[in-house]
Amino acid sequence: MRIKDIGGEFRLIDRVTRRGGAVVGIGDDAAVLRYTKDKYLLFTTDMLCEGDHFKLGWYTPKQIGLKAMESNVSDIAAMGGLPTYAVISLSLAPETTVEFIEGFYKGLYESADRHKVKIVGGDMTHASIMVVNVALLGEVEKSMLCLRSGARVGDLICVTGDLGKSQAGLELLKSGAVGDVTGHLEPKCRLKEARKIAKYANAMIDVSDGLASEVNHICEMSKIGAIIFKDLIPLSKATRKSAKTLGIDPYQWALSGGEDYEIVFTIPPQDLKRIRLDCPISVVGKILPKKKGTTIYDGKVRKPLKGGYDHFAR
Amino acid sequence: MRIKDIGGEFRLIDRVTRRGGAVVGIGDDAAVLRYTKDKYLLFTTDMLCEGDHFKLGWYTPKQIGLKAMESNVSDIAAMGGLPTYAVISLSLAPETTVEFIEGFYKGLYESADRHKVKIVGGDMTHASIMVVNVALLGEVEKSMLCLRSGARVGDLICVTGDLGKSQAGLELLKSGAVGDVTGHLEPKCRLKEARKIAKYANAMIDVSDGLASEVNHICEMSKIGAIIFKDLIPLSKATRKSAKTLGIDPYQWALSGGEDYEIVFTIPPQDLKRIRLDCPISVVGKILPKKKGTTIYDGKVRKPLKGGYDHFAR
Numbered sequence: 001m002r003i004k005d006i007g008g009e010f011r012l013i014d015r016v017t018r019r020g021g022a023v024v025g026i027g028d029d030a031a032v033l034r035y036t037k038d039k040y041l042l043f044t045t046d047m048l049c050e051g052d053h054f055k056l057g058w059y060t061p062k063q064i065g066l067k068a069m070e071s072n073v074s075d076i077a078a079m080g081g082l083p084t085y086a087v088i089s090l091s092l093a094p095e096t097t098v099e100f101i102e103g104f105y106k107g108l109y110e111s112a113d114r115h116k117v118k119i120v121g122g123d124m125t126h127a128s129i130m131v132v133n134v135a136l137l138g139e140v141e142k143s144m145l146c147l148r149s150g151a152r153v154g155d156l157i158c159v160t161g162d163l164g165k166s167q168a169g170l171e172l173l174k175s176g177a178v179g180d181v182t183g184h185l186e187p188k189c190r191l192k193e194a195r196k197i198a199k200y201a202n203a204m205i206d207v208s209d210g211l212a213s214e215v216n217h218i219c220e221m222s223k224i225g226a227i228i229f230k231d232l233i234p235l236s237k238a239t240r241k242s243a244k245t246l247g248i249d250p251y252q253w254a255l256s257g258g259e260d261y262e263i264v265f266t267i268p269p270q271d272l273k274r275i276r277l278d279c280p281i282s283v284v285g286k287i288l289p290k291k292k293g294t295t296i297y298d299g300k301v302r303k304p305l306k307g308g309y310d311h312f313a314r
Numbered sequence: 315m316r317i318k319d320i321g322g323e324f325r326l327i328d329r330v331t332r333r334g335g336a337v338v339g340i341g342d343d344a345a346v347l348r349y350t351k352d353k354y355l356l357f358t359t360d361m362l363c364e365g366d367h368f369k370l371g372w373y374t375p376k377q378i379g380l381k382a383m384e385s386n387v388s389d390i391a392a393m394g395g396l397p398t399y400a401v402i403s404l405s406l407a408p409e410t411t412v413e414f415i416e417g418f419y420k421g422l423y424e425s426a427d428r429h430k431v432k433i434v435g436g437d438m439t440h441a442s443i444m445v446v447n448v449a450l451l452g453e454v455e456k457s458m459l460c461l462r463s464g465a466r467v468g469d470l471i472c473v474t475g476d477l478g479k480s481q482a483g484l485e486l487l488k489s490g491a492v493g494d495v496t497g498h499l500e501p502k503c504r505l506k507e508a509r510k511i512a513k514y515a516n517a518m519i520d521v522s523d524g525l526a527s528e529v530n531h532i533c534e535m536s537k538i539g540a541i542i543f544k545d546l547i548p549l550s551k552a553t554r555k556s557a558k559t560l561g562i563d564p565y566q567w568a569l570s571g572g573e574d575y576e577i578v579f580t581i582p583p584q585d586l587k588r589i590r591l592d593c594p595i596s597v598v599g600k601i602l603p604k605k606k607g608t609t610i611y612d613g614k615v616r617k618p619l620k621g622g623y624d625h626f627a628r
Contacts, residue, residue, distance in 0.1 A: 003406075003408075013436070021432030022399065026435050045401040047405055087358065091361055091445065097317075105331065109332070122331070
C-alpha cells in the first residue's frame with residue numbers, strides 16, 4: 001500500500017504511532033513533558049533533506065544552517081516556550097568540503113545565538129545526500145503553554161507578518177526568474193512575538209505546511225470549525241510581484257506553500273488589542289462551532305479549506 | 315579541503331563545534347544538562363542512513379527500527395542513565411509502502427518498550443534515501459553519572475559480552491557467505507548491565523566505532539594512557555567462525571568494526587568483583603600514565619592503538 005493511498009503523511013502518523021506517555025505528545029508542534037513545579041519541558045525534532053527541503057545550488061551552507069535552526073526554534077515558539085539545548089545530526093556526502101561544513105555551522109550558531117540555544121551534542125555521518133536533523137529542547141511556564149487544541153468558538157484567527165513568501169522564493173528559484181527569494185532561503189521564526197502572543201492566545205501553531213494545513217490542525221485538535229476569509233490573508237508586495245512574474249495565484253502559496261514560520265493563533269476578540277508586536281498581525285478568520293466545518297470564503301463562495309503541504313501527496 | 319585531509323570526523327567536529335553550555339557537552343556519549351537537585355538530564359541523537367548504516371535488502375523494516383532505538387539507548391546507558399523520551403525523524407522514499415513503515419515502527423516500539431522509552435513526537439518527510447534520526451532524553455542520578463573522562467591510572471579496562479560480531483555480520487552479508495549475522499542486524503544495547511557497572515566504574519563508553527576508537531576516546535578525555543592486550547579481547551565462537559570462513563582477522567573487527575553496543579569501562583581492580591552481570595565481563599587492558607601512550611600488545615610487540623570507524627576516512 002502506498003502512503004498516499006491511506007491519505008498522506010498525517011494519516012500515516014496516526015496509523016503507526018501511539019499516543020500517550022507525555023503531558024501532550026504527538027500531534028502538537030513539540031512534545032510537552034513534566035519538568036519542574038512551574039514549567040514544562042518541550043521536545044521537538046525536524047529533519048531537512050537535500051533535494052526535498054533544500055537544493056545545494058540554491059542555498060549557501062550558512063543558509064542551510066540558519067534554516068535548520070530557525071525551523072526548530074519555531075516549533076518551540078509555537079508552544080509559547082523558549083528554546084534551550086539542541087543536538088545536531090548531520091549526514092554528509094564524502095566529497096563535502098571542510099569549508100562547506102564550517103559555513104553550515106556558522107549559520108547554525110548564528111541562529112542558535114540569536115535565540116539563546118546551546119548546541120550540546122550531535123552525530124556526524126555520511127550518506128549519498130546531505131541530511132540535517134536538529135532536536136531541540138525548550139521550557140515553558142505552565143501558564144504560558146499554548147496548544148493547538150485550545151481554540152474556542154468566537155476566537156479570531158490571526159497571523160503574524162505575511163504568508164507565501166517561502167513558496168514564492170522557491171518558485172522563483174525553480175523557474176530561474178528574478179525576484180525576492182530571501183523568504184525561502186532565510187526564513188526567520190517569530191520567537192519573541194510568540195512569547196507575547198502566548199500570554200493571551202487560546203491556540204497557536206507555526207506555519208510549516210501552509211495556512212490551510214495549520215488551521216485544519218487547530219480545528220481537528222480543538223474539535224471546532226473555522227472560516228478563513230481569503231482576502232484577509234496577508235501577502236507582501238514582493239510576494240505579489242513574484243506571483244505576477246510567474247502568473248501564479250499567491251494565495252495558493254500562502255495556503256499550501258509552508259515554511260513561512262509565521263505564527264497562526266486564535267484569540268478572544270477583546271484580547272487582540274493587548275498584543276503589541278514589531279510586526280503586523282492580520283485577522284484572517286474566525287473560529288466557529290464544529291458543525292459549521294472548516295471553510296474558506298473567497299468573496300463569492302465558501303469552500304472546504306483544503307491544501308497544505310504533504311510530503312507524500314505528489 | 316576534504317574532511318580526511320584534516321584528520322577525519324572527530325577532528326572536524328572539534329573544528330566546527332563550540333564546547334560549553336552544558337554540564338558536559340560535545341565529547342561524551344550524551345550531553346549532560348542541569349535538571350533536578352539529584353539528577354541530570356541526558357540528551358543524545360543518532361542518525362542512521364540507508365546505504366551507510368543499513369542496506370534495505372539486508373534488514374527487515376522491523377530490524378531497522380530496533381537498531382535505531384538500541385543504538386540511542388546505548389548512548390544513555392553509557393552515561394549510567396535510564397532513557398525516558400524519544401522523538402523520531404524519518405525520511406522516506408515516496409515509493410515506501412505503508413507496510414514497511416508499520417514494520418519499522420513495530421521494531422522501534424519493541425525496543426522502546428523494552429527500555430521504558432516513550433516516543434512522544436517526530437517528523438516525517440521524504441528524500442531519495444531512508445534516513446532515521448532518534449533523539450533521546452534520559453535521566454541519571456548525579457552519583458551514577460559515568461563519563462569518558464573519569465579513568466584513573468591503575469584502572470582495569472573491561473568489556474561486556476563479546477566484540478566484532480556486528481562487523482562479522484556485515485562482512486558475511488557483503489560477501490554472501492553463510493554465518494551468524496544477528497550481531498549486525500539485531501544488536502542489543504547493555505542498559506541493565508551499564509546501570510550496574512556505573513555504580514563502580516570510573517569511566518564508561520559504548521562500542522559504536524570499535525574498541526580502539528573507544529579506548530582512545532577514554533584516554534583523550536581522561537588525559538591518561540592505556541595498554542590493551544589483544545589476546546584478551548573477547549570474541550564469540552560465531553565471530554571466530556565467520557572470520558575463518560572469510561579469511562579475515564576477527565580482532566580487526568573488534569578493534570575497528572563498531573556497532574557492537576557493548577560497554578567499555580575502566581574500574582579500580584578491587585571493585586571489579588562487586589559487579590555481577592548476566593553476561594561475561596572481560597579485562598582487556600589497563601590504564602597507564604599519559605606518557606606511556608595508548609598501545610596494543612599482540613603477544614610480541616607493543617604498537618600504537620589505532621583504528622576505529624571513521625565515516626570519512628575511506
